[in-house]
Amino acid sequence: SYELTQPPSLSVSPGQTATIICSGDNLGNTYVSWYQHKPGQSPVLVIHQDNKRPSGINERFSGSSSGNTATLTISGTQALDEADYYCQAWDTSTVVFGGGTKLTVL
Amino acid sequence: QVQVVQSGAEVKKPGASVKLSCKVSADRFTRYAIHWVRQAPGQSLQWMGWINAANGNTAYSEKLQGRLIIARDTSASTAYMALSILTSEDAGVYYCATSTLQAFDNWGQGTLVTVS
Secondary structure, three states: OOOOEOOOEEEEOOOOOEEEEEEOOOHHHOOEEEEEEOOOOOOEEEEEOOOEOOOOOOOOEEEEEEOOEEEEEEOOOOHHHOEEEEEEEEEOOEEEEOOOEEEEEO | OOEEEEOOOEEEOOOOOEEEEEEEEOOOHHHOEEEEEEEOOOOOEEEEEEEEOOOOOEEEOHHHOOOEEEEEEHHHOEEEEEEOOOOHHHOEEEEEEEEEOOEEEEEOOOEEEEEO
16 A cells, blocks of 8 residues: 655754645646644644645745655744644545654743 | 544444544535544554545554444535444544644544543
């Protein structure tokens, strides 16, 4: 079965850029979405179709995808960005989530 | 604006089944795909399956095939998820979400399922 791999954790200082990687075979051949998930809340879509921001999502969030890797970039990271981030892609008619990356803003 | 409202918390015994509902308030329920995603305590999001609200076609995670059924009632704008033969590994928060453009853009508030 198809798998998406993410680093379990990432720490950044406020104001720095956070870069979260998602890896999967030929990932660049399918659309990747990214979700922010805070404790006690429902996940929120922050990037879809590799690099598109839904309405209401801060422009500090951006995405890209090529080859076997997709990337979520958070510029000027703030304390409120601290959360788990998940990549997601389709594998034929089923869906796969990455294992999630816990972003800590120190 | 699409609103997704899920049914309330459930407590089930091992071996039992659970059925959850997911009501979508939108102008056209049948334009959406509705997915179910769960999260066990301390674990990552796990995709369970989805239903095409227009034609009722479904697809399920290999891991849950045979135990999971997803259905919908278009007259009630509601999708349902039934999971059978529950074990402690099925405990967690269950989410439904609508999907357009291959992404999950509107999520329900989540339903806590306890198996004990």
